Amino acid sequence: MKKKYSKNDADQRLLKATQATEFDFTESDPWRVLRIQGEFVEGFDTLSGIGPCIAIFGSARTEPEDEYYKAAEKTASLLANKDFGVITGGGPGIMEAANKGAFEADGQSIGANIQLPFEQETNPYQNISLDFRYFFVRKMIFIKYSVGFIIFPGGFGTLDELFEALTLAQTNKIDHFPIVLYGSEYWEKLCDWIDDCMLQKHCNISPEDKKLYKVVNSPQEAVDHVIRVITENNLI
Numbered sequence: 001m002k003k004k005y006s007k008n009d010a011d012q013r014l015l016k017a018t019q020a021t022e023f024d025f026t027e028s029d030p031w032r033v034l035r036i037q038g039e040f041v042e043g044f045d046t047l048s049g050i051g052p053c054i055a056i057f058g059s060a061r062t063e064p065e066d067e068y069y070k071a072a073e074k075t076a077s078l079l080a081n082k083d084f085g086v087i088t089g090g091g092p093g094i095m096e097a098a099n100k101g102a103f104e105a106d107g108q109s110i111g112a113n114i115q116l117p118f119e120q121e122t123n124p125y126q127n128i129s130l131d132f133r134y135f136f137v138r139k140m141i142f143i144k145y146s147v148g149f150i151i152f153p154g155g156f157g158t159l160d161e162l163f164e165a166l167t168l169a170q171t172n173k174i175d176h177f178p179i180v181l182y183g184s185e186y187w188e189k190l191c192d193w194i195d196d197c198m199l200q201k202h203c204n205i206s207p208e209d210k211k212l213y214k215v216v217n218s219p220q221e222a223v224d225h226v227i228r229v230i231t232e233n234n235l236i
Contacts, residue, residue: 010035010115010133039137043112043130047145050108050128052236053085054226055142057161058094058152058182068094068183072152073101075182075219080107082227087112087146089138090130094152096123103127110145112138139164147235148178148226153186162213169212170205178229179213180222187215 010032056076062069076086076098086102088095090111102109103125111126115133122129132138142149142161151162162181168174181187198204216222230236 036134036137039132039134040140043132043137043141044144046128046130047110047141050085050110050145051083052147052230053087053108053110053145054079054148054150055087055146055161056094056098056150056152057089057154057158058098059154059158060089060091060093060095061155062093062097062153064097068152068186069097071182071219072097075150075222076101076107076109077105078219078223079226080105080109082223083107084147084226085110087142089114089157090122090126092121092123094154096125099123099125112141114138143168143174146177147175147230148180150180150182150222150226152182166209166212170209175235176212176229176233177235178226180225181213181215182217182222184215184217191215 056072058068058072062072064070072094078101079086080102085108086098087110088098090099090113095111099109099111100123108128109126110128111122111130113122113129113131114135115131122131130141132141139161143165149161149165151158162179165174165179169176169179181191194205195210199207199210214225216225
């Protein structure tokens, strides 16, 4: 029996091996290539010339009364006041907080939304909103149009964005832009594991790799670090 997919399963269908079933070109890999190309073209066309942006990541489940929501909102506001755009995943939680902070400070507030079967409703605090089917296209947009990442507490998706950026920087595929982890209480054990296990015990990373990210505990500290690294490395 042929499996039924919803419109939100684009990545799942793309990554599934093709089978000899009744031919439908709109379900074929060549058709998906055209759709992927269209997402890239739309993203590049929409965001060309937007100026330097900082991507802010974090959990979609963070509530407005949470301290990290308020911190993300304040961080984005400070960035907007320094003429940086803010780009997020366009959804609720930390994404909403960051878009709201930039939007209400009259800054550039961009959302790169992903179609998901749950959690991902577009927040209203955006002057530019994009909608993607494919995670890897969306991740490319974050990397291409950002000169820094600020990572608030989040789940698997947040960690995916973090380690993607660290890998690209470690391998010199991108400029070493600032990568900030907000909230030492949340990130402490992960950082300890990276240091104790990955670095010291197994030597799977180099001591220099620890310099690719910084842990901060206030919006001002996050913004100051981002600006310092960008300035020192002539990233804009």
